[in-house]
Every structure is written in structure tokens, then in C-alpha cells.
Amino acid sequence: MTPLKISVLSSTFLVIISAITSLIGLDRPLFSLNENQIFYLYSTSAQVLAGIYGLTLTGFIFFRNELSREEFEDDTLTVAVESLKERYFNMLLFVTALSIFTLIMSNLVISSESSDQTTFNTIIMNTAQSAFFINLLIIAYFIFDVIAPKRIEKESRVIQQRVDPIPEAEDKGSLENFLTNYNQLEYILQKYGQAYQSELEGERRSRRRISNVRLAEFILRAERIDQGLFGEIKSLISLRNSIIHGAEPVVSKHMVELSERILQELASALHVKI
Structure with missing residues (x-):
């Protein structure tokens, strides 16, 4: 699956899940949280996401260097390696954008908790948690995509189909x-x-x-x-x-x-x- 498809599908799921959970929260909420629980939940979610993103970025840099080493040792890998680097970079861009969005929403929830706009608070609370859930899934997919075995062989088949489809x-x-x-x-x-x-x-x-x-x-x-x-x-x-x-x-x-x-x-x- 291309990074563009992943981005579109993830964004679509985020909108759908956010809308469904917000409607449920406005009509018949499954959970009722007090102020301390909201502060703890969203601050913890933001910290966990930031930590996972940092580890993901570190791992990406390590594997990118590993790909560069393989390319240096065998110049016939250049096209496949450059294609993989571009794929991973595009996915990382989306993960970064989604992580920033999730952190902003979490901070917005904490900042607006004391306001009287209950409808607005309910919507951003459900949107923030939906974004957190989608974000974890995308990061997991990204990690397994990077460490997947035979990634050079798989990318070679993609390049072959692009250059010479039969x-x-x-x-x-x-x-x-x-x-x-x-x-x-x-x-x-x-x-x-x-x-x-x-x-x-x-x-x-x-x-x-x-x-x-x-x-x-x-x-x-x-x-x-x-x-x-x-x-x-x-x-x-x-x-x-x-x-x-x-x-x-x-x-x-x-x-x-x-x-x-x-x-x-x-x-x-x-x-x-x-």
C-alpha cells in the first residue's frame, strides 16, 4: 500500500470514528469523566505519543543509515533503496503531521476543560482520542513496514511493475x-x-x-x-x-x-x- 493510500484511508477513518464517537458522547456517553480524570488521561496520552514518536524517529534514522550502507556496498541497489527511502520519508511525514494534530487536540482538551461549552468539549475529547488510536495504528504499521524482511525484493518487484508491466x-x-x-x-x-x-x-x-x-x-x-x-x-x-x-x-x-x-x-x- 502506498503512503498516499495510507494517508487517505487513515484520514477517512479518523473523520468517521471521530464523528461516531462524538455523536455517541453527545447522545448517550459510555463514560463520564471528571476534571482530574480528563487532565490525567489526555496529558498521559500526549506524553506516551511523544515518547513513541521519538523512538520511531530514532529507529527510522537507524534503518535509513542501514539502507545507505547497503547502497554504498552494492550500486545496483540504488534505485530500490532510493525508492524505499522516499516511501519511508513520506510515511514519516504523515505520522509527524498526525502526531502534531493529536498533541494539539490533547492540549486543546486540557485547556478548554474549564469552559462551559460542553458540546465543543465532547467533540474535541472524542476527536483527540480517536486521533490517538489511529496514530498508534499508523506508527505500528510504519514500524513493521520498515523492518519487514525481504523489503529490497518487494520493492524490486514494484519497480519492475512500474518500468515494465507485462x-x-x-x-x-x-x-x-x-x-x-x-x-x-x-x-x-x-x-x-x-x-x-x-x-x-x-x-x-x-x-x-x-x-x-x-x-x-x-x-x-x-x-x-x-x-x-x-x-x-x-x-x-x-x-x-x-x-x-x-x-x-x-x-x-x-x-x-x-x-x-x-x-x-x-x-x-x-x-x-x-
């Missing part, structure tokens, strides 16, 4: 031909990309193996290929990397044909015989 079985192409084209393209990128890197950056070299996307970027900056071809090369690299990291070892006929065309265009742009 709706029908008869649309499958030759994986062997695709990999042959890719290997030739990779050889060209490694050979000429590093040469253009030397021209653009002088003698400064990194000990780390340069990714194929980065090498294609050097060729783009040298104005030997256009932005369109660069984007197609990135898609090709993303698909191949997703396959070797857990996606289904299948490609469409279109992608096989596209890989051959990209190889020919790159070779032509760099005056390479294949």
Missing part, C-alpha cells in the same frame, strides 16, 4: 536477449563513462565503483546523448537491477526491442561498433 503471458520477450543487450550497453557505459568523467572532473576519482546511472550522467553532461535517451537508459538499468534483486525474471517484448534500440542509439552517439 499484462499478458504472450507478451513475454527473451530474457537472454535483454541481458545480452544490457551487458553490451554496460560495457560501453563503463568504458566511455569513465573517460568522460575524467574530462569533466579531472583526475579526481572515487575508490567506490561508479554506478551505471552515474556513468550515463557523465555522458549526458558531455552532451553526447540527449535527455530522452538518458531517461530510457535509466529505465533499462532499473529493470535489470530489479530482476537481479528479487523481481520476476521476465521482460516484455517491448522492453527487449527497446533495449536493442537504446544500445544502437548509444553506440551510434559514441561512434562504437557493436
